[in-house]
Amino acid sequence: MYTITYLFTPLDEPLNGRHIYARGLHGFLFNVTGQTDRQESDWLHHHPTPRPFTLVPFYTDNGYLAGLRLSALTDRAATLFQRTGEWFQDTGRPCHLGGREFIIQETHAVPGPSWAQLALSQPAQQIGLRFTSPTAFKQGPRHLPLPLPANVFSGPVRMWETFAPPMMTLPPGWLDWCAQNVFVTQHRIETATVIIDKNERFTGFVGEVWFEAHRGDDLALRAWQALAELAAFCGVGHKTTMGMGATERL
Secondary structure, three states: OEEEEEEEEEOOOOOEHHHOOHHHHHHHHHHHHHHHOHHHHHHHHOOOOOOOEEEEEEEOOOOEEEEEEEEEOOHHHHHHHHHHHHHHHHHOOOEEEOOEEEEEEEEEEEEOOOHHHHHOOOOOOEEEEEEEEEEOEEEOOEEEOOOOHHHHHHHHHHHHHHHOOOOOOOOOOHHHHHHHHEEEEEEEEEEEEEEEEOOEEEEEEEEEEEEEEOOOOHHHHHHHHHHHHHHHHHOOOOOHHHOOOOEEEO
């Protein structure tokens, strides 16, 4: 898995974050990848869920969009993102977002841990996570903006089961174990709302949460630590390909 970062330089006015919607960022990614390689962009666009990537925008202190961080869980997605950034960087071709024109000034690709390295995570009974963008979980027709352990780790479980090598399976019934034995011990969270598009808003929680396992064998605890590392790449909760659910280890 890889992290690919695009750094933006405006050609006229800075990209005001208040004029950029989450769905616009999602569309921007497929616009630029489509210009670079239509076939591969279509493959990613039509990929069944879960898709092998997440995106997170980052902003300057005064609220201007400075770039985009992409996490790719497969080599194929990483290659597409890196080739796209480097092609726009080398050609100087302008990009458009939020009514503004800019270029991709720099592209950085950094390898993350391999699946084998994650599988060798050391067992431990505590995990701290920082949720840096609004995080919420589908619950019927609405969203639940609370860090219930089984909800937090269900997304990484799904990503692991979809993209990890077949021989690297999680312990049977791991998510049931998590629901019964992992608890929130402390948190500093608050709700935050972002605009998805002109007709939709998304409310989730942001902040720091500490989890503790009440009991579990080494295999369950090792898998738990691996999934926490994976969460930093695959995100947590709903709409991770639009920037929601960005997560860091504490």
